[in-house]
Structure formats: C-alpha cells, structure tokens
Amino acid sequence: MALVVVGSVALDDVYTETEQRTGILGGSASYFSMGASVLTDVKVVAVVGDDFPDEYVELYRTRNVDTEGLVKKTGKTFHWAGRYSADFSTRTTLATDLNVFAEFDPKLPNSYRTASHVFLGNIEPGLQHKVLDQLESPLFVAADTMNYWIDHSFDRLMALLPRLDMLLINDEEARLLGRSSSLTAAAKKILALGPKSIVVKRGEHGASLYHEKGSFFLPAFPVKQVADPTGAGDSFASGFMGYLAGRVPGTPSFEDLKQALAVGTAVASFTVEHFSLDGLLHLDANKILERYQTLLDLVHIDPITTL
C-alpha cells in the first residue's frame, strides 16, 4: 500500500514570540509527508521553484518520501510568512506569494497511479478532481479544503464530496459548509452531500469523527508548551492517513477510523510542541504509540449500570 499526497511545498517565514526562522521548508505536503512517512510509503505531488534548496529535497528523501512527483519549475517557490501572538491564539499572515504554485497542474508519475490511499491537500477542488482522475482505483480518498474554496469553487467542491471517503476540515469550515452553528447539525448535513465520513479538526479542543456508524470525539493531546502551531492540521492528517495506509489492510471500519484519528492527534502534538517540522523529523512509531495510550487514558471512563 502507498499513500499519495498532493499539496503545497513552500518556503516559510515563521515568527513566534520566542523564535523566528525564515526560508524554512513548509507547506501542507511537507508536514503531511514527514508525518506519514513514519508509518507508510509516501509519494508526494507538488511544485517548487528553481530557488528551492536541494537540501530540502534531500530532507524528503531521508524520510524515504518518493519525490518523483515533486516538479521544479522556473520561478520562485510558494512563499508564506506568518506571525503568532504570544499565546498562539491568533496568527497574522504577513505574506502569501503563490509564485509557481499559482500555475500548479498536478501530474502523477505512472508509478503513483496504483496508490491505495490518497490525501488531497487544500488546493483548488478542480485540481483535486484532476488528481483523482489519474488514480486507478484508490481504496481510501481523503481531502482537505478551506473557506475560500467553499466560497469560490462551490460547484466543483460539491462534485468532489461524493468521491471522498473522508473530508477533513476545521470547525469553522464545517459550520460554513453545513450551514449550521451546531457542529453536530452541520456534520449531518455535510454527510448528506456525499463523503462517507468527516473529521472536524477543532484545534486545541480536539477532533470529531462523523460516520454512518456513529460519532467519535477525542480531545487534543495536552502538550506542556506550544512552540509553533504551523502545520498542525496537516500533521493530524498525516497520522490519520499514514495509519490507514500503513497499518490497516483493506477498507477501514468505523473502529479503524477512530484509531486513525487518535494517531493523527498524537502526531499533531509532536508538531505543535516543536518549531517548524522539527517535531516530525525525529518521530518514530513508538513515540506515537506512547501518546496514543495517554490519549486513551485521558478519555477512559467506567460505565455505571444504575443511577
């Protein structure tokens, strides 16, 4: 089984109260690839400019990520810059220079087309369709999206939803897409639009899974200190999809999806408690398993039979 990810690869400038780094490797596909590669074989589809440092391509390769689909174009790499408030409650975007990413036209190498799992990172829904069209018969398809596409590519997004086994969105996007202030009601409406399941990422409040078999909720892992929340959502997705592609043969059950959600929660916690990709670069399966167990303890409660 192999996991294809399509998304952005960027050069980021990240500013927190205590640390700042410029020109560092970022983008949804980077966080996703580094996280998922702990658990499965990852094949990345993305575009970079001719300014993209070789050492970052090398970083992908040291994690055994297949970079045949990482295309280099003339021009500059996607550049993003952001500053977090001292308590990380708000983020100010200082720059979003799409550069070569503006003309991104994902083409899958032949060796990618038989992949069993695919994660469509947050790109224009028309491009997400295009990636899916190039895959032979994936077992499990998940996609991210954002407010901008809900507003500006609504029809293409609507046509994508029935092609998905899983839609991964945050709570704000879920409320917008499901047209309800109640997450439960919004999730129900989104399920009716076609995806087989939904995961709503709620940041520090955890994540919820909605599926025809039922719902599941897990809090965020209680990290001692946040260093840099960049890439938390993509790291979550990487653990989720990495677990399914690497550890779950066949079509995942509701129970498998719950476990994938917990693995994603664990992986995201390593990202946020370190700066940039640092938390993912030294990650291994045992560290994830340890936090998985801590999460289970955190929600463990005994039944009561009478009241």
Add this chain to the structure above:
Amino acid sequence: MALVVVGSVALDDVYTETEQRTGILGGSASYFSMGASVLTDVKVVAVVGDDFPDEYVELYRTRNVDTEGLVKKTGKTFHWAGRYSADFSTRTTLATDLNVFAEFDPKLPNSYRTASHVFLGNIEPGLQHKVLDQLESPLFVAADTMNYWIDHSFDRLMALLPRLDMLLINDEEARLLGRSSSLTAAAKKILALGPKSIVVKRGEHGASLYHEKGSFFLPAFPVKQVADPTGAGDSFASGFMGYLAGRVPGTPSFEDLKQALAVGTAVASFTVEHFSLDGLLHLDANKILERYQTLLDLVHIDPITTL
C-alpha cells in the same frame, strides 16, 4: 447524605431569537437545585424579595428541595436579563439588578449544618467562607467563582482554595487564575494553590478534570438543537454534585469524579436543549443514565498494541 447549595435565586428575562420569557425563575441556586434534586436531597440557601412568587417556592418544593434556608427579605428579588445571538455564540446582558441579593448574608438553618456535601455557587468568596464556617464536617466541598472575584476578592479567594475538594470554573477563568494561556499549565498552577481537584467547564467543547491521580476529558453531549444556554454551568455542577451526594458513599475517588463529570455533562445537555428550567423539571435518573451511556460510546476507542 444531603447536599447544601448556596447561590442566587433570580427573576430572569431571557431573550433568544425564537423565544422570550420575562419574570421567570432563574439564578444559580435554582438551576442547581432542580438538577441535583433528581439524584439527592437538596437544601437551598438563598435570598429573595417580597415580590418573589409563591408558585416558584412551590416549584422548589415539588422537587423536594428543602427551602428552610430560602429567606424572604423586604425589597425586590435579584433580576437578570439577557439576550442571546441567533447562533448562541454571544450573550448580551441587558440588566443585572442585585436588589436584596446585594445584602445577602447566608445563614444556615440548624438542620443544614450536618450536610455531607456543599456547593458554593458563584458569590463573593468571603460569603463562601462564611457558609463553610457554618458546616460541621462536610465530606466534599465544591465551589464556583468568576473573573470578577479573581480580580476583586483575590485574597479571600486564595484563602478559600485550600478548603475546597473541587473548584469548578470555566476555561477563561482557569486561564486568568492559573496565569497561563495553556489550560494544562493553568490547571497545574491552580492545583498548587490548594483545591484537591479542578473541573474546567469548556461549554460546547466539554469539560476537563484535573486531579492528583491524573486528568480526564469529556466532550459536551451533542444536543440536536440549543434552545437556551442559561444555567448550563450550574446544571453541570448539579449533576456532578448530585451524583456524588446521592450515589457515592464516602470520599469520592478519581474514578468517581470522572463519572460525576459525565453525569454533570448529561444534566447540562437537558438544560441547554430546552428553555429556562424546562429541561430539568421533567428529568429523571433514567434519562440521565441513557445520555451517560451515549457519552461513553462517543469517546470509546480500542487500544492498539503495536504500531
């Protein structure tokens, strides 16, 4: 075992987009008493004015709440008015007329002094001390507080904390009192101030328990529709304390506190999905038990042994 509650009894005007009622029974002690009386014997300590309708005293009595400590004074009853936004994300306070509540001087009837459990609702910490001083040897003492007392009665609140088995506060108050934007860090600091345990109420995001034996987290019950969030926190406390006083003999263990938290979560869900006290007035233990089980299913996840 008996449960004493001290708090406000008010006449409320509540406005939501679809419903409005004026002059209705409200206040922390009302929500708490109606909820807890499903599970245990409740004795209320509060003050009302001479305008307080007999039918509301009668309502307390139909729920078998001991009203010997409900004192009537010359003047008007505490009056609160508030309006919720259409999606219940914000509440505008239209009036807070303390009236006789401004001179509240809680005196416990003799028959209250041997109570095993006490809930000190959100009143001035000096008055919370005064209530505690009148109790012989309570088994379990819980208190609520608010930002205003953290700012204005800090020393008296600090002196109260070591007298508490449980401090019940919301996330904003926890961050203020624990001086950290991280709830985990804030809770740790508050525990060091003396209370044996803390429950942080996080509204639609659920509630967390912090205790020397560990932490526990439970999401909110996924109600289909919110009708009126007034009293949700006091209803949560009522289920929590009602369970301990009515169903747990002796000093509660960490496991007992988790179960109490789940019972509180269930009771609060009935409050918010109905207007005013309506959800509590037709509540019984079986309905609570049913939602307790639903909550357990919502967080149930199987271990994984290898990854």
